[in-house]
Amino acid sequence: xxxxxxxxxxxxxxxxxxxxxxxxxxxxxxxxxxxxxxxxxxxxxxxxxxxxxxxxxxxxxxxxxxxxxxxxxxxxxxxxxxxxxxxxxxxxxxxxxxxxxxxxxxxxxxxxxxxxxxxxxxxxxxxxxxxxxxxxxxxxxxxxxxxxxxxxxxxxxxxxxxxxxxxxxxxxxxxxxxxxxxxxxxxxxxxxxxxxxxxxxxxxxxxxxxxx
Numbered sequence: 001x002x003x004x005x006x007x008x009x010x011x012x013x014x015x016x017x018x019x020x021x022x023x024x025x026x027x028x029x030x031x032x033x034x035x036x037x038x039x040x041x042x043x044x045x046x047x048x049x050x051x052x053x054x055x056x057x058x059x060x061x062x063x064x065x066x067x068x069x070x071x072x073x074x075x076x077x078x079x080x081x082x083x084x085x086x087x088x089x090x091x092x093x094x095x096x097x098x099x100x101x102x103x104x105x106x107x108x109x110x111x112x113x114x115x116x117x118x119x120x121x122x123x124x125x126x127x128x129x130x131x132x133x134x135x136x137x138x139x140x141x142x143x144x145x146x147x148x149x150x151x152x153x154x155x156x157x158x159x160x161x162x163x164x165x166x167x168x169x170x171x172x173x174x175x176x177x178x179x180x181x182x183x184x185x186x187x188x189x190x191x192x193x194x195x196x197x198x199x200x201x202x203x204x205x206x207x208x209x210x211x212x
Contacts, residue, residue: 017079017167019069020048021100021111022059023087028100028109030092031056032083034167035134036068044141046120049134055088060137064122065106069114073163073174080172105142115150115162119143 015034023029035049046068050057060066071079078096085092093100093111100109103119110117120139128134150161166173 011169013168014166014173015168016070017076017165017172018048019071019075019079019082019111019114020056020060020066021069022056022063022066022108024063024107025100025102025109028093029056029059029087030069030082030096030098030111031087032079033068039138045123045138046118046141047136047138049128049136052132052135055086057135059087060122061125061135063108065108066120066122066137066139067103067106067108067110068118068120069111070116070118070159070162071111071114071165073165073172075113076165076172079165101145103143104145110145115147115164116159117145119145 016036018033018036020031020033020036021028022031031050031054033048033050036047039045039047048060048066048068050060078098081096082092085095092098099112101112101117103110103117105119106121110119118141120141122137122139124138126136126138128136146157147162150158152158160175160178163174166175
């Protein structure tokens with residue numbers, strides 16, 4: 001199969017489009033972030049990359065805390081709104097009819113309407129790009145809050161029920177159909193993929209050769 005070659009670029013997709021809440025309970029703010037992901041699973045460490053000129057940048061840098069709120073696809077218009085307007089001029093909680101929710105492990109609130117929220121505390125800050133184009137906040141995930149409707153009868157998180165929002169090169173997407181669970185390539189014929197019961201685990205099945 002033929003391919004074309006381009007210079008290095010940020011063509012990694014799809015990515016989660018998340019709402020990061022920050023600030024204080026009295027004056028909270030929300031910023032839409034596409035540059036986020038997982039760095040480590042034990043301990044759970046994540047990151048977000050923020051441009052220094054963004055209003056939320058100084059709020060996160062000074063407090064050392066933020067909440068990653070994973071929105072459902074039905075919230076796409078509000079996610080886009082929070083990425084276009086600045087919190088210096090607009091109360092995004094009020095404009096989007098979001099409810100600030102008191103957090104368990106950090107002082108800044110989460111978003112009550114978000115199906116899943118990760119409460120984070122900054123452990124390290126790294127600057128990247130010419131003149132610090134982006135600043136990466138590396139943070140410990142202290143607590144996770146999930147809607148009860150996302151749990152099955154065994155208490156397992158079924159995040160697909162929330163239809164989390166995806167982002168790809170300036171466009172938003174709803175996730176597609178389920179294709180298989182980690183290790184499904186080694187399942188025996190006739191075995192239903194994704195039939196493992198219980199809560200998710202970092203340990204893959206013995207027969208699966210996986211890389212983290």
